[in-house]
Structures are given as structure tokens and as C-alpha cells.
Amino acid sequence: MSDSGPVQMRSPVLTVRRVDAYHAITVVAPNIAERFRSGQFLAVAVGGEQSGLLLRRPFAIHDVKPDYGGTVEFLFSVRGAGTSWLAERRSRDLLDVVGPLGRPFPLPRDPVNCVLVGGGSGCAPLFPLAHALRRRGCRVDFVLGAATADRVCSAITARRVAETATFTTEDGSFGVRGRVTDPLGQVIEDARSDVAYACGPMGMLRAVTAVADAYEMPAQVSVEESMACGTGICMSCVVPVVGDDGITRMVRACVDGPVFRGERVRFDDVGTIPFDALGAPGWKAQTDGGRNAGREAG
Amino acid sequence: MSSDLRIKLGRMELVNPIMAAAGCAGTGRELARFVDLARLGAVATKSVMLEPRAGRPSPRVAETPSGMLSSIGLQGPGIEVFLQRDLPWLLSRGGNAVVSIAGGSASEYAELARRLSEETGVAMIEVNLSCPNPADSGRDFTDDPAEAARVVHAVRSHTQSDIPVFAKLAPDVPDLVGLATACAEARADGLSMVNTMRGMAIDPATLRPAVAGGLAGLSGPAIRPIAVGCVYRVHAALPDVPIIGMGGVRTGTDVLEFMAAGATAVAVGTVNFADPSACARILREFEESTESRGVVRVGDLVGAAHRPHGAALGR
Numbered sequence: 001m002s003d004s005g006p007v008q009m010r011s012p013v014l015t016v017r018r019v020d021a022y023h024a025i026t027v028v029a030p031n032i033a034e035r036f037r038s039g040q041f042l043a044v045a046v047g048g049e050q051s052g053l054l055l056r057r058p059f060a061i062h063d064v065k066p067d068y069g070g071t072v073e074f075l076f077s078v079r080g081a082g083t084s085w086l087a088e089r090r091s092r093d094l095l096d097v098v099g100p101l102g103r104p105f106p107l108p109r110d111p112v113n114c115v116l117v118g119g120g121s122g123c124a125p126l127f128p129l130a131h132a133l134r135r136r137g138c139r140v141d142f143v144l145g146a147a148t149a150d151r152v153c154s155a156i157t158a159r160r161v162a163e164t165a166t167f168t169t170e171d172g173s174f175g176v177r178g179r180v181t182d183p184l185g186q187v188i189e190d191a192r193s194d195v196a197y198a199c200g201p202m203g204m205l206r207a208v209t210a211v212a213d214a215y216e217m218p219a220q221v222s223v224e225e226s227m228a229c230g231t232g233i234c235m236s237c238v239v240p241v242v243g244d245d246g247i248t249r250m251v252r253a254c255v256d257g258p259v260f261r262g263e264r265v266r267f268d269d270v271g272t273i274p275f276d277a278l279g280a281p282g283w284k285a286q287t288d289g290g291r292n293a294g295r296e297a298g
Numbered sequence: 299m300s301s302d303l304r305i306k307l308g309r310m311e312l313v314n315p316i317m318a319a320a321g322c323a324g325t326g327r328e329l330a331r332f333v334d335l336a337r338l339g340a341v342a343t344k345s346v347m348l349e350p351r352a353g354r355p356s357p358r359v360a361e362t363p364s365g366m367l368s369s370i371g372l373q374g375p376g377i378e379v380f381l382q383r384d385l386p387w388l389l390s391r392g393g394n395a396v397v398s399i400a401g402g403s404a405s406e407y408a409e410l411a412r413r414l415s416e417e418t419g420v421a422m423i424e425v426n427l428s429c430p431n432p433a434d435s436g437r438d439f440t441d442d443p444a445e446a447a448r449v450v451h452a453v454r455s456h457t458q459s460d461i462p463v464f465a466k467l468a469p470d471v472p473d474l475v476g477l478a479t480a481c482a483e484a485r486a487d488g489l490s491m492v493n494t495m496r497g498m499a500i501d502p503a504t505l506r507p508a509v510a511g512g513l514a515g516l517s518g519p520a521i522r523p524i525a526v527g528c529v530y531r532v533h534a535a536l537p538d539v540p541i542i543g544m545g546g547v548r549t550g551t552d553v554l555e556f557m558a559a560g561a562t563a564v565a566v567g568t569v570n571f572a573d574p575s576a577c578a579r580i581l582r583e584f585e586e587s588t589e590s591r592g593v594v595r596v597g598d599l600v601g602a603a604h605r606p607h608g609a610a611l612g613r
Contacts, residue, residue: 005331006331006332008332008573008574008575045572045573052363052364052519052520053361054361054364054365054366054518054519054568054569054571054572055359055361055366055571055572056571056572096573098574225356226356226357226359228359228361228366228368228571229570229571229572229574231328231329231331231332231571231574232324232327232328233322233323233324233328233329233570233571233574234322234359234368234370234571235344235353235358235370235373236356236357236358236359236368236370237356238353238356238358238373249352250352250353250373255328270356271355271356271357271510272355273352273353273354273355277352278350278352279349279350279351279352279353279373279374279375279376280352281352
């Protein structure tokens with residue numbers, strides 16, 4: 001309904017390809033491409049119109065190109081029936097996509113040194129971010145990690161775009177054996193990084209935030225919280241985040257995020273309602289024996 | 299010739315029977331990016347409580363065959379913020395505001411009703427009775443018709459007479475018709491049917507409930523036949539009590555089905571998560587189908603399934 005917000009489109013698939021261990025689908029979606037800012041995501045319907053798979057799947061936007069009026073690419077792994085259906089799509093099939101969704105990565109006003117840290121498929125949103133930072137004259141250094149070599153995403157592109165690219169794998173099959181946070185301090189020192197951007201599992205974001213904190217630099221983190229609608233209606237993707245006023249609120253990753261300032265996210269309390277969160281039961285435990293849990297759609 | 303889509307819900311007139319269901323449209327703000335709220339019959343806002351509420355731990359949602367389980371825990375900002383921020387916004391967009399309320403006691407519900415009565419622009423109050431009642435060992439208000447009636451009576455007594463009060467009922471109760479009758483006798487102007495029903499999914503990886511709350515509310519097309527059956531039974535027993543039907547509506551045809559079962563208006567819920575422009579699409583599909591059937595007034599469709607085979611439909 002507005003010119004700046006997300007749009008819903010039936011977008012033709014342009015290409016389906018493999019990027020390392022991931023599937024990548026590019027759709028023709030000019031209205032989404034023109035609105036996109038790095039860090040935003042798509043919510044894709046799966047299974048076809050009559051499908052029993054009701055919920056959209058959220059995917060970070062990995063690439064945007066001007067071809068055909070504007071195309072958008074996202075990466076995914078096959079994890080269940082929905083992503084398996086997606087992996088079977090072919091060129092010219094139509095996908096029902098909503099986007100771009102969520103708050104983008106904030107970009108520095110001045111050219112500064114940025115370290116971009118990604119874990120597994122969490123690397124995807126960092127590539128458009130790297131391009132946007134480079135256009136602003138920022139130095140970009142990558143630290144990308146995964147469990148195994150084939151799950152490190154777009155290493156060649158990372159080397160091409162960034163000043164330096166450091167890779168880690170937990171099994172040592174590629175780059176440094178270990179986790180992204182192992183070489184991160186050295187990279188920050190060598191590159192004299194001013195800001196960290198990170199995307200990946202919660203544990204990794206927590207660790208990156210701690211390293212950035214030790215170097216007294218801000219971290220912008222993009223959380224991977226499971227979502228049902230992606231549009232802010234269902235309230236399922238909440239994360240405890242401290243606001244400017246110091247009050248913790250259960251905020252929606254899809255509309256209030258997925259990008260937050262790392263030090264504001266209460267990583268240790270993710271999955272819980274902290275006792276001091278706004279509106280938490282706190283002093284009086286809500287014991288309804290679980291019998292009536294949740295049946296309150298409205 | 300296009301059909302006359304206007305319907306009367308008790309004393310309230312809607313431009314068409316399509317509503318957005320409570321809990322599935324936020325306060326309209328998010329949905330408004332995809333749907334012109336002013337074109338809908340009404341928008342039911344997410345249940346509001348007296349105080350801000352953080353809701354339940356995550357995971358809060360699990361996908362199930364043709365549906366979903368959710369346990370959000372009524373997260374919301376509380377009535378103060380709702381009245382200052384959310385309601386004025388919805389009204390500024392031309393939304394016909396049905397305000398859903400939730401509480402832990404009849405007096406809490408009554409206080410919410412009193413506050414809402416002081417506002418202009420509240421078209422209807424919907425009483426969400428699927429809330430734990432601490433005075434009844436945490437059972438939902440809907441689990442005991444007498445408790446539900448107490449709440450409805452308290453709300454009706456504290457609400458301006460020109461604002462209709464509808465009671466929202468869950469389908470999985472021991473005696474649905476008894477519950478509906480108790481609410482009607484407590485002076486509910488109508489009924490919203492149905493809320494979600496209790497269910498569970500187990501995560502095969504952990505062998506623990508997939509939703510943190512354990513039991514959660516099942517919604518979506520998976521429950522539609524149950525919801526249509528509930529509307530049919532209550533309309534048969536209480537033909538003069540208007541019903542807003544809901545539960546798994548996905549297409550314009552589903553709207554027809556609910557109306558034929560006895561619903562005067564029909565609310566679109568879970569499908570909004572899957573398809574944010576669903577309300578607009580369903581309204582379009584419904585219009586096309588009534589037109590092609592030669593329906594003069596859509597109000598004539600209400601209860602069609604209860605009439606003898608071949609009874610005329612407004613032709």
C-alpha cells in the first residue's frame with residue numbers, strides 16, 4: 001500500500017543454482033530489488049497454492065542485480081518439505097514472495113573500517129552489505145566460518161570484494177581450524193576495524209559481540225530467529241532487546257530487526273522471558289499447569 | 299449485477315462480511331502495507347489487556363499439516379498504549395475497529411470495557427474468553443459456561459449500550475451450545491466462533507513439545523471443518539444470535555461456507571500470516587462468487603445450509 005514498504009509479488013524464477021553446499025534461487029522482482037537495502041530479507045511461500053505448508057520461509061537476500069528490471073537472489077539449505085519443494089523449482093516457475101522485509105544494516109556516514117563476520121548461510125546478507133560499504137569508501141574485511149569447507153559461503157566473492165578474507169572451519173577442512181571468533185581479534189587489530197557486522201547463529205553473534213566489546217567497537221548483528229509470517233503480525237519471532245531507555249522488551253526480529261546492536265541483545269535470555277522484561281510475569285509465576293498454554297489467538 | 303455486500307451484525311452495519319480476525323492482524327499497522335483496511339467489513343485488533351504483557355517464551359509457533367500451533371501468551375502493550383497509539387492509528391486509516399479484550403477476572407474485563415466505552419470509534423468489543431481463569435485453577439473461562447457468562451455480563455454492564463459485545467468461543471469445550479446459550483443469556487449481542495483449539499506437536503529431534511508452552515492453539519485450514527460444524531450447531535440452536543464465523547478461512551468459497559452454516563460475517567485469521575494480502579483477495583473472490591450466483595443481498599446467504607434443499611437464494 002506504500003511506496004517504501006514491502007510488496008508481495010508472484011515472481012518468475014530466473015535461475016536455480018548451487019553456491020557451495022547451498023541452493024540459490026534468483027527471482028525477477030523489480031519492486032523488491034528497487035526497495036532493497038542490505039540486511040533485508042524475503043518471505044517465500046512454499047508448496048504451491050493448495051499446499052498444507054502454511055508458513056512462509058524467510059531468507060536473507062544474497063544478491064540484487066539490475067537485469068530484467070531487477071532480480072533478487074536468496075540462498076537456502078534443504079531442511080524439510082518446504083525447502084525441498086523450493087529446491088525442485090525450475091526457471092520460469094512462479095514464486096510468491098514478500099519483501100524486502102526487516103530493518104537493514106545501518107551504514108556508517110563516513111568511510112570507516114568494517115569487519116564482516118558470518119557463520120554458515122548467515123554469510124548471505126553480508127555480500128550486498130560489503131558492496132554497499134565499499135561504495136561508501138569503507139574498508140571491508142571478511143571473517144567467514146562454517147562447520148565444513150562446503151558450507152563456507154562464496155569464498156571467492158569474499159576474496160574479490162574485501163581487503164582481506166579469513167576463513168574458519170570447525171573440522172579444519174578449509175582455512176583456520178576453529179570458529180570465526182578465534183582469528184577475529186587479530187583481524188580487527190590488523191585492519192584497525194571500527195565496526196563489526198555479523199550474521200549467523202545466536203551463539204556466534206554473542207561471541208562476536210563480546211570480541212567487538214573487548215575492542216570497544218560497536219557490533220551490528222543480524223539474528224536468525226524462526227519466523228512464521230515475517231511481516232510483524234504473528235509475534236512469534238521475539239527476542240529480548242534492551243531499548244534506548246534501558247528497558248528490556250520482547251521485540252520482533254522481523255520488523256524491529258533482524259539487525260540489532262549486539263550489546264542490546266540479551267543473548268543469554270533468548271528463548272525466555274527475562275523477569276525484568278516489560279510485561280513479564282516476574283514476581284508471580286504463571287502456573288496454569290500448561291493445560292491452557294497458548295490458546296488465545298484473539 | 300453486483301450483489302449488495304452490506305450486512306447487519308446486530309445493530310452494527312458492515313460494508314461487507316469480511317473481517318480480519320483478532321490476533322491475526324496486529325492492530326492493523328502491519329497488514330495495512332498489503333491491504334486497504336477501510337475496504338474490509340472490520341478489523342479485530344489483537345487482544346488487549348490492562349497491563350503490558352511480555353507473552354510466553356519461544357519457540358512460540360510450529361507449523362502443522364494445513365495449520366499452525368501458536369502460543370504467544372497475549373503479548374501486548376496494555377490498554378494505555380493501545381488507546382494512545384494503536385486505536386487512533388487504525389481509525390485514521392478508516393478501519394472499522396473491533397477491539398478484542400482479555401483478562402484474568404470478570405472485573406479486569408469490565409475495566410477494559412469501561413475504558414473502551416469512553417473512547418470514540420470502538421465499533422464492537424469482542425470478549426476473548428480463551429484465557430486462563432486463576433480463580434478456576436487456571437482453566438479457560440470458556441471451560442465453564444457460568445464463568446464465561448459472568449465475564450460477558452460484566453463486560454455488557456460496563457459497555458455503552460450502542461457498542462455491541464460479542465463473546466469469542468473456543469471449539470473444544472464440553473458443551474458448545476450450552477456455552478453459547480449462557481453467553482447469549484448474559485446479554486452478549488453475538489458470538490465469534492471459533493478461537494483456536496488446543497493441540498500439540500512434538501519436535502522429533504528433541505522429543506519435547508515443539509512450542510515452548512507445551513499445549514498451543516491450533517489454527518488454519520486444518521480446523522475449518524470443525525469451525526464450520528460449530529457455527530452450524532450454534533446457529534441451529536440460537537438462530538437469532540448473530541455469529542462471526544472464523545477458523546481456517548483461506549478463500550472466498552470458505553466465506554460462503556461459513557455464511558451458509560450460519561455466520562453473518564466471516565473473519566480471516568491464520569492465512570494472513572501466509573498471505574498478507576489475503577483479506578483483499580478473499581473479499582474479491584467472495585464478491586465474484588456472489589455475483590456469479592446472482593445473489594442479490596449477501597445477508598440472504600446466512601444459514602442457507604439449514605434451509606430445505608432448493609430454497610431460493612435471494613433471486
